Amino acid sequence: MEPAWREQPGHIRPDCQESGPSRAGSLSRPAGPRRVLCAVGPLARVGYCNCGAMFSKGERLACGCVAPNVASDSAVIYRVLFNVVLRRLPVEVAHRLAATSTRAICRVPVIAAILRRFVVAQDRALRVEALGLSFPSPLGAAAGLDKNGTWFESLGLLGFGFVEVGTVTATPQRGNPMPRVFRLTGDRALLNKMGFPNDGVDAVSDRLERRSGRLIVGVNVGKGASTPIESAAADYRAVIKRAAGLCDYLVVNVSSPNTPGLQTMQAVDLLRPLLIDIQKELRKAKPNLPLLLKIGPDTPNHQIDAVADLALELSLAGIVAVNTTEDRGILSRPEDVAHVIGGGISGPPLRARAIEVLERLYARVEDRLVLVSVGGVSDAEDAWERIIAGATLVQAHAGFIYGGPGWPHQINRGLARRVQEAGAASIQDVIGSKSPGTSRNAFGLRPTAQDVPADGAVSLST
Ligand SMILES: Cc1cc2nc3c(=O)[nH]c(=O)nc-3n(C[C@H](O)[C@H](O)[C@H](O)COP(=O)(O)O)c2cc1C
Numbered sequence: 001m002e003p004a005w006r007e008q009p010g011h012i013r014p015d016c017q018e019s020g021p022s023r024a025g026s027l028s029r030p031a032g033p034r035r036v037l038c039a040v041g042p043l044a045r046v047g048y049c050n051c052g053a054m055f056s057k058g059e060r061l062a063c064g065c066v067a068p069n070v071a072s073d074s075a076v077i078y079r080v081l082f083n084v085v086l087r088r089l090p091v092e093v094a095h096r097l098a099a100t101s102t103r104a105i106c107r108v109p110v111i112a113a114i115l116r117r118f119v120v121a122q123d124r125a126l127r128v129e130a131l132g133l134s135f136p137s138p139l140g141a142a143a144g145l146d147k148n149g150t151w152f153e154s155l156g157l158l159g160f161g162f163v164e165v166g167t168v169t170a171t172p173q174r175g176n177p178m179p180r181v182f183r184l185t186g187d188r189a190l191l192n193k194m195g196f197p198n199d200g201v202d203a204v205s206d207r208l209e210r211r212s213g214r215l216i217v218g219v220n221v222g223k224g225a226s227t228p229i230e231s232a233a234a235d236y237r238a239v240i241k242r243a244a245g246l247c248d249y250l251v252v253n254v255s256s257p258n259t260p261g262l263q264t265m266q267a268v269d270l271l272r273p274l275l276i277d278i279q280k281e282l283r284k285a286k287p288n289l290p291l292l293l294k295i296g297p298d299t300p301n302h303q304i305d306a307v308a309d310l311a312l313e314l315s316l317a318g319i320v321a322v323n324t325t326e327d328r329g330i331l332s333r334p335e336d337v338a339h340v341i342g343g344g345i346s347g348p349p350l351r352a353r354a355i356e357v358l359e360r361l362y363a364r365v366e367d368r369l370v371l372v373s374v375g376g377v378s379d380a381e382d383a384w385e386r387i388i389a390g391a392t393l394v395q396a397h398a399g400f401i402y403g404g405p406g407w408p409h410q411i412n413r414g415l416a417r418r419v420q421e422a423g424a425a426s427i428q429d430v431i432g433s434k435s436p437g438t439s440r441n442a443f444g445l446r447p448t449a450q451d452v453p454a455d456g457a458v459s460l461s462t
Helices: 073-084 091-107 109-118 152-157 201-209 229-246 262-266 268-285 301-313 348-368 380-388 398-403 407-421
Strands: 128-130 133-135 139-141 162-168 181-184 189-192 216-221 249-253 291-295 318-321 344-346 370-374 393-396
Touching: 091 109, 091 152, 091 181, 109 152, 139 407, 152 162, 162 201, 162 249, 189 348, 189 398, 201 216, 201 229, 216 229, 229 249, 229 262, 229 268, 249 268, 262 268, 268 291, 268 301, 291 301, 301 318, 301 348, 318 348, 344 348, 348 370, 348 380, 380 393, 380 407, 393 398, 398 407
Parallel strands: 139 162, 139 393, 162 216, 216 249, 249 291, 291 318, 318 370, 370 393
Antiparallel strands: 128 133, 181 189, 189 344
8 A cells, every 4th residue: 555645736755754864955954854845945946855856846756745836947037037027017018028039049049059959849758649740749839829920939949849820810900909918917817808919821821931940830720800700711711721831730710709709600500611611721722731620618518519529520630628718707816807808818717627628528539639738737737637638739828928938848847757657658658548438547647636535645555
């Protein structure tokens, strides 16, 4: 019988309670019989458990302990930058500043070379074969981070295994009036009602034409704000016709809450003709290009099932779930944005529903569709949880905004460690391994928070 443990940051296994010498040089070891994990200094990358295992922020140790939520040096620097500079700026100004400076830094050849060598995922444990592509990491940049295809290569250098550019529309549009993105820092969430501001498919395609690296890039396609639902198919077709030859996959976005009427197209009787129309265009433009559909969290469960069935019927490549939610009840302080009419919420409050939708989809389609889980991924454990629940790929937006440039690399390292601990060869081997349909705890997976009974202790009998 293994000792009881809890999957909580900073919680340690009883068998690590004997004190040992601190091997961490300048790091101090807190006193007290139960607090056996060493503290980590503000700029220190690692600490040590008393059993000798090394840890960094939030990581699980081979001994079974969970490192405390202390930050790595880059995360601390970004947090200071975020609190002192970025947070004081309007969100979109901060975003533009971050994108422009990251792009400029990544253009310096020596920096790009360093990032390519040390940050871009190369660990075979992270590799995922899906959509006919070889993803170096299952972690992707979600739509909205690079709406215009201006910095996807920099996002790749920061460790994202793929980037979804867009949402792109047939013609340029300004989106809704500003301010239209709001921080909810207490929840590490965002509320946005951008309404697909973008340069239009021609400008975005010109940039994609100039792409040099091998980074996997998808294009997320939407309809124009002023296009009536009845003519939406023409909008999608125009984008696909121009951009299909320039990207690795396409996503049909019918789930943004910020474009009037868009979500009504998630109803199967509207969605079927739209997708058939799009597929016809795609057969002409680039027949084997994977086509995915992005759905929203506010879609009722019966409709999610119907959409999954339709995706199978039409042989789509996959589903991206989920977009932002209009449900403000998930916020800890909804009153902070009471003055904002409309918009969708991203970040950790969305996590529970994103997992619920993923589990529902996986139960229905298993590995017949590629499931891309997005919504509330904020650390490696979140990403891991999505993968073992059936996601082949994972995306994030808010997690990166709050986590900063070191965040994708941190998630990759945490995921690689998780693969190793599970005794698997790669991420590919553990996809869906926790779903009720498959044998639970295959690869020695540890129970997650939901598995922990009220008293918090779990016995792992052998
Ligand atoms: C500011 C902002 C802009 C976004 N723009 C788009 C978009 O253009 N197209 C889209 O499909 N999703 C868009 N999203 C939604 C994200 O791609 C993602 O589905 C959602 O934020 C949930 O993920 P997260 O919790 O990791 O942020 C946007 C999200 C934010 C916060």
